[in-house]
Amino acid sequence: MTKKVVFKNVTKKFKIYNKPTDKLKDLFFGGRGGEYFHALKNISFEIEQGEIVGIIGLNGSGKSTMSNLIAGVTMPNDGEVEVNGVASLIAIQAGLDNRLTGLENIRLKGLMMGLTIKQIEKITPDIIEFAEIGKFINQPVKSYSSGMRSRLGFAISVNIDPDIMVIDEALSVGDPTFTKRCLDKMNDFKEQGKTIFFISHSLGQVRSFCTKGLWIHYGKLVEYGEINEVCDNYQNFLTDYNKLTPAERAADREKNMHVNQ
């Protein structure tokens, strides 16, 4: 089987500054201000072609960071991310320039994904039809509602026809009609044997759509395996986790994510 996405000891760190002077210290004294924390720590896995992978975990566990790494939007600090094919990210905030119109965004994203002007022109009517945003296509994206933005992002990404689709919470802002059309489109991709990463807080959706589950907890990979097994384990974990006090939860987060360098 072809490996479509391979993570080898991938670490992604971010820096936080508790006061504005920390940022200045960082700039002027060679990185001595602020503190790092791990969004992802030493993650390794291999995903085969045709797998539909549900990425699950609590808020702030690193799911979006992982999708950005797969889509090449960001780079790891350590380790290696290998992606064999064109990956397209569909997320509420991703990929659209708010100052440009819908039409300009279609052209921009098409060019960024390596399409020629001719290819972009060919798929543009399909994108406009799928997005159902009518005359707004000539308005700047900043005037769109979050649902319209998500619809346009989704329509562009599916019509570019990527090998690997990364869907990060993009369905959560659409209305039920659009969600159904997206799920139909995603099922077409599934039937074509494409590789899909799907992030959703709806475990029901994840269970029904995905073949594999990848559970991360505050930057660490807990489990990768058959979808129902991973979801069962995650649900059991949630039952226990919900019994913790806010202070205990904060301590768990700090223990997992804090780093000194």
Ligand SMILES: Nc1ncnc2c1ncn2[C@@H]1O[C@H](COP(=O)(O)OP(=O)(O)OP(=O)(O)O)[C@@H](O)[C@H]1O
């Ligand atoms: N650009 C950034 N700069 C600083 N910190 C960041 C950045 N992006 C993400 N983080 C932090 O990294 C951690 C992981 O965030 P991420 O968005 O990947 O989590 P998530 O699992 O997708 O969360 P959610 O379920 O809430 O969407 C969080 O603590 C977040 O604040």
